[in-house]
Amino acid sequence: MIDQKKTSLQRDDVVRMITDIITETLGENEGRAPACLGPDTVLIGEHATITSLQLVLVVVELEQRLEEEYSLVLDLANERAVSRQRSPFRSIGLLADYVLSLAGEASDEA
Known part of the structure; x- marks a missing residue:
């Protein structure tokens, strides 16, 4: 069986x-999901859609899916992310x- 990884993120x-x-x-976790999620979510x-624990779960799952689907190994919750003046975790967008900036850096290093 051919492994068909996506190539362009x-x-x-x-x-x-x-x-x-x-x-x-x-x-x-709650039996419900927000009706409308998008880049501005x-x-x-204060107005977060998810709890801090759920954010951790989302980040871990996102890292896993990026590796499975795009062969990208990224550390999203690194020191650089948490020390930024504007957190990359503020919204979906x-x-x-x-993610795209880290993916670009990873491809430049390859």
Whole structure:
């Protein structure tokens, strides 16, 4: 059987992946999921859609799916991420942008 990994990572793909993971995480843990998730969905802070523990689960699952589907090994919750003035975990869109920037760096190093 041929392993068909996706080769090109696009922002829409990452946003969709994150929203799918959040929907699955909330469905498993609370029996509900927000009706509308998108790039502007808040992930941390007062109006967050998910708890801090759920964010950790989302990040871990996102790392796993990126490796499985795109052969990308990324450490999303690294020191650089948490020390940024503007957290990449504030919204789905910012997290997607952060994933793409790390993926770009990884491909430059390869």
